[in-house]
Amino acid sequence: MATAPVHTVLVPGLLCSARLYEQLLPAVWSYGGVTIADNRRDSTMTAMAQRLLAAAPDRFVLAGLSMGGYVALEVLRLAPERVTGLALISTSARADSPEQVASRREQAQAVAVGRFGELVEAVYPLLVDAANIARTDLADFWRRMALDIGPDAFVAQLTAVMGRPDSRPDLASIRCPTAVVHGTGDRLIAPENAVEISRAISGAELTLVPDAGHMMAQEQPGALADAVVELLDAVTR
Structure with missing residues (x-):
């Protein structure tokens, strides 16, 4: 535990509410105050980061999962001097490919014609390790978070994600202690993205977590907490 308080800002992912971090909170809170960023109200990464x-x-200390990682990288572009430690979880530094943009536009159109609930259900199997698809607790958790966010905020988030820049050229400039954590069974953002990030950031600590997909914070919460605690210890040394 830190001898002096360390404040941590946790950034949820796309269509993820504050519930995302409920199992991580006790470990992080033991080091000091915790804020969960509000990324439901803006349609650009810059605006999310500014908020x-x-x-x-x-x-x-800044930790972001998936889209939360995109926001975190934008924060590092805007105010790197304010970030004392960084955790990039289940995320990528790349911009969307044309195929990803097309898919997100289809999702936005589905929401526009009233198919939000159908979309939430359809996405779930891609969010977890293949061995965890049948876990009803994970499916229910995903559904609750999606309903917390709702269709309007989801469309704004999609717009922000589609418009984000390629952050790979900025990675080498990151100087704070950094943890890169990714599930080996992530089928939404491949683990190769984590390897790419960790190689580009000097001194970054890479943790690849088995038996976890994109919902690592729920599939393997202990492994995630261990990686984040190690980061917090590094920040306070």
């Missing part, structure tokens, strides 16, 4: 910075203390 986060406006609400955060002067210095903080």
Whole structure:
């Protein structure tokens, strides 16, 4: 545990509410204050990052999962001096491919014609390790988070994700202690993205978690907590 408080800002992913981090909170809170960023109200990564910075203390550790990682990388572009440690979880530094953009536009159109609930159900099997698809607790958890966010905020988030830049050229400039954590069974964002990020950031610690897909925070919460605690320890040394 830190001898002086460390504030941590946790950034949820696409269509993920504050519930995403409920199992991580006790470990992080033992080091100091915790803020969960609000990324439901903006349609660009820059605006999401600016909202986060406006609400955060002067210095903080930053952790983001999936889209939360995209926001975190935008924060590092805007105010790197304020971030004392970084955890990039189940995420990528790449911009969307044309195929991903087309898929997200189809999702937005589905929402526009009232198929939000259908989309939430259809996405779930891609979010977990193949061995965990039958776990009704994970499916129910995903459904609750999606309903917390709702269709309007989801479309705004899709717009932000589609418009994000390629962050790979910026990775080498990151100087704070960094943890890169990814499930080996992630079929939404391949683990190769984590390897790419960790190689580009000097001193980054890569943790590949078996038996976990994109919902690693629920599939393997202990492994994620261990990686984040190790980061917090590095920040406070």
